[in-house]
Amino acid sequence: MATTALMNTYGARKLTLVRGEGVYVWDDQNRRYLDALAGIAVCGLGHCHSAVTAALQEQANTLVHVSNLYNTLPQQRLADLLCELAGMDNVFFSNSGAEANEAAIKIARKYGNDRGVKTPTIVTMDGSFHGRTMATLTATGNKKVKAGFAPLVEGFLQVPYNNIEAVKALAGNPDIVAVLVEPVQGEGGIRVPDDDYLVQLRQVCDANQWLLMLDEIQSGNGRTGELFAFQHHGVVPDVVTSAKGLGNGLPIGACLARGEAATILQPGNHGSTYGGNPLVCHVASSVLTTLTRDNLIANAHSMGEYMLGSFNSKLAGHKLVAEVRGKGLMLGIELKQDCGQIVDLAIARGLLLNVTAGNTIRLLPPLIINLAEANQIINTVCEIIDEFASQL
Ligand SMILES: *Cc1c(COP(=O)(O)O)cnc(C)c1O
Secondary structure, eight states: OOOTTSOSSSOOOOOOEEEEEBTEEEETTOOEEEESSHHHHTOTTOBTOHHHHHHHHHHHTTOOOOOTTSOOHHHHHHHHHHHHHHTOSEEEEESSHHHHHHHHHHHHHHHHHHTTOSSOEEEEETTOOOOSSHHHHHHSSOHHHHTTOOSOOSSEEEEOTTOHHHHHTTTTOTTEEEEEEOSSBSTTTOBOOOTTHHHHHHHHHHHHTOEEEEEOTTTTTTTTSSSSGGGGTTOOOSEEEEOGGGTBTBOOEEEEEOGGGGGSOOTTSOOOSSTTOHHHHHHHHHHHHHHHHTTHHHHHHHHHHHHHHHHHHHHTTOTTEEEEEEETTEEEEEESSOOTTHHHHHHHTTEEOEEETTTEEEEOOOTTOOHHHHHHHHHHHHHHHHHHHHHO
């Protein structure tokens, strides 16, 4: 029984989880689950990875927090490492994804205001998800996320995703200052745009002096088979946000910037008490070095290709399956009807997954997953879809 002392933002929750190791977690009845959700794309290294635990213990014994009034070495090291890996100039550290996007939004607004733009406006996409703060829920292209929270924040405009013409059509609008977009939509149903979408967005942004701002909070940190999804396409954004997989469960977000965008925020313009404290930064550095050292980004690529191919062949022609989509270990199986019950069918078979956008089974397994574990997910998910179909 769950306590009523928690605000009811998550509804009833089936499971009480007590421990984790690698790709597995255990509940309070000591039942084991293969975690194909990884804390919503957070635990890329799996649960209680030795490198993360060691970094956590080491830094907990050294220095946990001093505020951003002081320089710390773990923050400096993470900034250098992250900017080098991303090809960006500098970074602001926050505690979450939404806050990383808030920093991006403030950069875009100040970029516009500095240039005398009357109402600096950021273009975002239908079906997008950017967070739950007032500005990021306004940026989010999903009515359900906004419902009940009027008045919303000014200065956002949504257009259809993966539709370059819709963005080009805004070229004459003097208020536009930036485009904020997920390279692969996560919450929106694992939507993978056309291969040239980002390249074309880069061109449109360049032609109009708009900032290209990528929300890689879910798609980043190796998930799609590159450290950042934009690295598949040979484009570099002006701003990119990260969070989720960066801390493997420690709360950290990052807003990286390049070129002019990297010069916008100056002393006094932005801040955070906890953001980038030595504990989370030391852990995040260990996550990035472990991803590289253990070839986990390449593993995400190959396991993702394998899973996508297997699902496509096993589910081909299935009467309930609309489409299988994905990039790396960001996988979605869209059914022809809403399928929230799939979550419980999976729990009964010892598998954790999630359904997003109502009808899309979402798989975000840890990047450490091996072939046997991938096969277990594939087989179980296919069985569950059949079971769900037989109950209709
Ligand atoms: C999860 C997510 C966010 C919000 O991150 P929080 O840490 O929950 O604030 C923003 N954008 C995308 C694409 C996400 O997947």
